[in-house]
Amino acid sequence: MSEHKEQKFVYDFTEGNRDLKDLLGGKGANLAEMTNLGLPVPPGFTITTEACKVYLASGDEPAALRDEVGAHLDALEKTMGKKLGQADDPLLVSVRSGAKFSMPGMMDTVLNIGLSDKSVQGLAKQSNNERFAWDSYRRLIQMFGKTVLGVDGELFEDALDKAKEAKKVTVDTDLEAADLKKLVTRFKKIVKTEAGRDFPQDAREQMDLAIHAVFDSWNTDRAKLYRRQERIPGDLGTAVNICSMVFGNLGPDSGTGVAFTRDPASGHAGVYGDYLQDAQGEDVVAGIRNTVPLADLENIDKKSYDQLMQIMETLETHYKDLCDIEFTIERGQLWMLQTRVGKRTAAAAFRIATQLVDQGLIDEAEALQRVNGAQLAQLMFPRFDEDAKAEKIARGIAASPGAAVGKAVFDSYTAIKWSRSGEKVILIRRETNPDDLEGMIAAEGILTSRGGKTSHAAVVARGMGKTCVCGAEELEVDTKRRRLTVNGTVIEEGDVVSIDGSTGKVYAGEVPVVPSPVVEYFEGRMHAGADDADELVAAVHRIMAYADRVRRLRVRANADNAEDALRARRFGAQGIGLCRTEHMFLGERREMVERLILADTDEEREQALNTLLPLQKKDFIELFEAMDGLPVTVRLLDPPLHEFLPDITELSVRVALAESRKDANENDLRLLQAVHKLHEQNPMLGLRGVRLGLVIPGLFAMQVRAIAEAAAERKNAKGDPRAEIMIPLVGTVQELEIVKDEADAVIAEVEAATGTNLKLTIGTMIELPRAALTAGQIAEAAQFFSFGTNDLTQTVWGFSRDDVEASFFTAYLEKGIFGVSPFETIDKDGVGSLVRSAVEAGRATRPDLKLGVCGEHGGDPESVHFFHEVGLDYVSCSPFRIPVARLEAGRAAAESKGSDSR
Ligand code: PEP
Ligand code: MG
Numbered sequence: 001m002s003e004h005k006e007q008k009f010v011y012d013f014t015e016g017n018r019d020l021k022d023l024l025g026g027k028g029a030n031l032a033e034m035t036n037l038g039l040p041v042p043p044g045f046t047i048t049t050e051a052c053k054v055y056l057a058s059g060d061e062p063a064a065l066r067d068e069v070g071a072h073l074d075a076l077e078k079t080m081g082k083k084l085g086q087a088d089d090p091l092l093v094s095v096r097s098g099a100k101f102s103m104p105g106m107m108d109t110v111l112n113i114g115l116s117d118k119s120v121q122g123l124a125k126q127s128n129n130e131r132f133a134w135d136s137y138r139r140l141i142q143m144f145g146k147t148v149l150g151v152d153g154e155l156f157e158d159a160l161d162k163a164k165e166a167k168k169v170t171v172d173t174d175l176e177a178a179d180l181k182k183l184v185t186r187f188k189k190i191v192k193t194e195a196g197r198d199f200p201q202d203a204r205e206q207m208d209l210a211i212h213a214v215f216d217s218w219n220t221d222r223a224k225l226y227r228r229q230e231r232i233p234g235d236l237g238t239a240v241n242i243c244s245m246v247f248g249n250l251g252p253d254s255g256t257g258v259a260f261t262r263d264p265a266s267g268h269a270g271v272y273g274d275y276l277q278d279a280q281g282e283d284v285v286a287g288i289r290n291t292v293p294l295a296d297l298e299n300i301d302k303k304s305y306d307q308l309m310q311i312m313e314t315l316e317t318h319y320k321d322l323c324d325i326e327f328t329i330e331r332g333q334l335w336m337l338q339t340r341v342g343k344r345t346a347a348a349a350f351r352i353a354t355q356l357v358d359q360g361l362i363d364e365a366e367a368l369q370r371v372n373g374a375q376l377a378q379l380m381f382p383r384f385d386e387d388a389k390a391e392k393i394a395r396g397i398a399a400s401p402g403a404a405v406g407k408a409v410f411d412s413y414t415a416i417k418w419s420r421s422g423e424k425v426i427l428i429r430r431e432t433n434p435d436d437l438e439g440m441i442a443a444e445g446i447l448t449s450r451g452g453k454t455s456h457a458a459v460v461a462r463g464m465g466k467t468c469v470c471g472a473e474e475l476e477v478d479t480k481r482r483r484l485t486v487n488g489t490v491i492e493e494g495d496v497v498s499i500d501g502s503t504g505k506v507y508a509g510e511v512p513v514v515p516s517p518v519v520e521y522f523e524g525r526m527h528a529g530a531d532d533a534d535e536l537v538a539a540v541h542r543i544m545a546y547a548d549r550v551r552r553l554r555v556r557a558n559a560d561n562a563e564d565a566l567r568a569r570r571f572g573a574q575g576i577g578l579c580r581t582e583h584m585f586l587g588e589r590r591e592m593v594e595r596l597i598l599a600d601t602d603e604e605r606e607q608a609l610n611t612l613l614p615l616q617k618k619d620f621i622e623l624f625e626a627m628d629g630l631p632v633t634v635r636l637l638d639p640p641l642h643e644f645l646p647d648i649t650e651l652s653v654r655v656a657l658a659e660s661r662k663d664a665n666e667n668d669l670r671l672l673q674a675v676h677k678l679h680e681q682n683p684m685l686g687l688r689g690v691r692l693g694l695v696i697p698g699l700f701a702m703q704v705r706a707i708a709e710a711a712a713e714r715k716n717a718k719g720d721p722r723a724e725i726m727i728p729l730v731g732t733v734q735e736l737e738i739v740k741d742e743a744d745a746v747i748a749e750v751e752a753a754t755g756t757n758l759k760l761t762i763g764t765m766i767e768l769p770r771a772a773l774t775a776g777q778i779a780e781a782a783q784f785f786s787f788g789t790n791d792l793t794q795t796v797w798g799f800s801r802d803d804v805e806a807s808f809f810t811a812y813l814e815k816g817i818f819g820v821s822p823f824e825t826i827d828k829d830g831v832g833s834l835v836r837s838a839v840e841a842g843r844a845t846r847p848d849l850k851l852g853v854c855g856e857h858g859g860d861p862e863s864v865h866f867f868h869e870v871g872l873d874y875v876s877c878s879p880f881r882i883p884v885a886r887l888e889a890g891r892a893a894a895e896s897k898g899s900d901s902r
Helices: 018-036 047-056 066-079 119-127 128-150 153-167 177-195 205-216 221-230 280-285 295-298 304-317 346-358 362-368 374-379 413-418 432-440 456-464 517-522 535-550 562-570 581-586 586-600 603-628 648-660 666-678 691-695 700-716 733-753 769-772 775-781 789-797 810-812 828-843 861-870 879-901
Strands: 011-013 044-047 093-099 110-112 238-244 255-262 269-279 323-330 333-341 392-395 397-400 403-409 425-429 445-448 466-469 476-478 484-488 490-491 496-500 505-508 554-558 576-580 631-635 722-727 761-764 782-788 849-851 874-877
Touching: 011 018, 011 066, 011 691, 018 044, 018 047, 018 093, 018 238, 018 304, 018 333, 044 066, 047 205, 047 238, 047 849, 066 205, 066 238, 093 205, 110 128, 110 205, 119 128, 119 374, 128 153, 128 177, 128 205, 153 576, 153 775, 153 782, 177 425, 177 554, 205 238, 205 496, 238 392, 255 295, 255 304, 255 810, 269 295, 280 666, 304 333, 346 362, 346 535, 346 581, 362 535, 374 535, 374 861, 374 879, 392 490, 397 456, 403 413, 413 432, 425 432, 425 496, 425 722, 432 456, 445 456, 445 496, 456 466, 466 496, 466 535, 535 879, 554 562, 554 603, 554 879, 562 879, 576 691, 581 586, 581 603, 586 603, 586 666, 603 631, 603 722, 648 666, 691 700, 691 733, 700 722, 700 733, 722 733, 722 782, 733 761, 733 775, 761 769, 761 775, 769 775, 769 789, 775 782, 775 828, 828 861, 861 879
Parallel strands: 403 425, 425 445, 445 466, 554 576, 554 874, 576 631, 631 722, 722 761, 761 782, 782 849, 849 874
Antiparallel strands: 011 044, 044 238, 093 110, 093 238, 255 269, 255 323, 323 333, 392 505, 397 466, 403 496, 476 484, 484 490, 496 505
16 A cells, blocks of 8 residues: 555646546546636545545555545635535535546436535525535435445435425425425435434535445446447546535525537537426436526526626637537526537538538637547448428437437337347436336437436437437327327337438337438438538538548458449548458359368369359459459358258258159259268368368469459450459468469460450468468468458357357456457457567568458558558458548548647
8 A cells, every 4th residue: 555655646626737637537627627727616526536446456446545534624615715514604525426537427426415404404594595405414414325325325215205205296396395394304214214323414424435436436327338338448447626615505595517619419609408496416417497598698687697607718719629518507696517529410410520611710620539440430320311202200309310210119128138139229218217228229219208408318328329319208208108109109129110300300110221421422322512511511521531641551441342332432442451252152153162161173163264254254353444554362162061051950951852753853862961061060260261272272262353344355455454363271381382373374374365454463461360370481481461350259259259249258358357348449469469569570571562451350440540550552342331431541640740749
């Protein structure tokens, strides 16, 4: 523990700044920043994430923390002129969680710390409002009981409902001081029975217990789930903010609200937010009472409104970005409780980035960092067809864009259950709370009847990129009977509904979808400068153009036919990085492969190959034409041969039945023999890739001939074919040398016969650990490497790529062994380090070795950054992911340039 002695665990708001998010969490760092900007922030201090880490690791707070908190509390008491819990005029504080990354509603907060049986009287006197004092006290016991002492929150809710029933009122604000006093007695009894202890009357004890509860809330199941979903590391810990209380529930001249410096859905400047009079902050986020638009505050309290507008401008200019804000007005005095760079929709991210460039606040390089590939991918989703006849049943708030269609479900459990069995569902709730998180993840979209743009549903859905319509007030959601009613229409559980998170419209039944304008733009069917181009398309165009200008990585496509190749080209592909030729042997051609496998004699084999040759050649001519002038990497046959043969069980049954009828067919018998011969326990580690080429005479030679003849034909037709021949699954240079010698001979033959110089290059995939480990040797026979990170991940981890994701990966993810599947994002430490060393060894042998990647990782944003960093020449991915790869390659280049010059 001694090393923690010197460490500073507590920072006054005046001591921090926005760059200290690792230490003070986002909320703490920004409260400090606002304090230092001279904005009205209630005084307070922040306990660091380091203190939380010590607590979580050892089960106890660092030894120095108690005294340090004490010293800061003393200072705060001096500033405020009153002591925590002081009987005649208590200082009250809030204890709030705040991690580096925002985790809305996931962790705990306790307000009104410092109230006790004695100090509640003092508060009543000081505020001249007995009702307020007792309401604050009952809120403290309720929140403290639930979050700190682990009492079931329903018990308090039930008691509150009973109090309202007894009084024959419907809202809490109608309960009077005397009722609330009784309720406090009731609440204290609940605490005593359920927690086995009295509600603590000592203010410092309340505070310390609340701090521990906030630390503990880092590791609740829902917080862990959220982090996994958002890829937030599990070891960051949370900071704890202790802030003097200000009250929005002191009457009509008080209130609380949330605001954005511009519209988080469209990016447009304007007044966006919600305000709730006579309420505390939690009331707004929970969506319990309906808020009024922020603009209405101008009529309610013009002075505070004007001040808020000015502060919003200060913050946006200071942060150079959209900020979201929580504020409270206490008897006409405005207080800032929080600000942060606000979450936004994907479309708004692109728009805001270019708007800020136009305003001169940021440059293009910064604009590129303000968007990402995941957002771009989201913008490429289809939207509802506006011309379709659809039965609109309601309109709510467009909280998170997208078009979602699915069966109506009314609770999180059903959402999860149905989606696991493959159904698409829309989760419909009156309002959501953190317990709904799993259901929200499982659903296609979320629909609520209450709450504004800043309600839990809206904030969480936006964060997840999930379609959400909230506050559709016409809907009567009956979760008990599992149905909703709206103007006479009844939607039962299981009925299909469609929700449009871009317009807020809700439809009964399935509405057809149309492609997104961003895809129309990439397809070349909409032009960024044209009249019909919307602002979003223009923003995407500008940012993509900048990314293309700065990126070093080239982007190619994995495509096997001319149609995909042409689309890839329209999307900006600079060649084909992987043409999987096995796809050319399926369908009607499967039989020809069957004949090749069954061939007993050279003659039969040659015949089979000769029927395949012209078909292969035709495929390649089309492909080279589509990609004229750009490189096309053609991979020779890779999969285990049995994939072209009938299923072993089916065929065995067929033959057995035929034999029992005594009419077994000769071909079936031969086929069964071959199937048995080729059957492997581990086919992915068996006769495939280069091994096929070495074992089946003439197979690779036929493919090479088809490539060479196709290239020659294109050349003679004045085309510019740039074929590259790629050998899969090589483990040692000897394999490659044999295949290469054979291929060179075939190419020379074709060149001589056609009078061409084809300039074909021959390279290999690096997709086995041995290949990566001996890359220096392999480079002697290879003109290029393409990392097959799918197989490399499979073989480095010993994970069967076809099985593990469906079997035990969920358990691995839950246990935090990895945050994301290594088949999705490159495992930098393992697979990645092999890639890195193979790059170095390969280049040491052959300095002009061309290097690329064609595994799925080639289109994954995080992996693209890694491939940029290790110095590959290109990434190759499926056509639809090309824009994402282009954007991320640009971001990676801009980022490394930025860090070079720093
Ligand atoms: C790979 O292994 O990464 C690869 C691209 O090849 P395939 O997925 O076809 O095995
Ligand atoms: Mg492979």
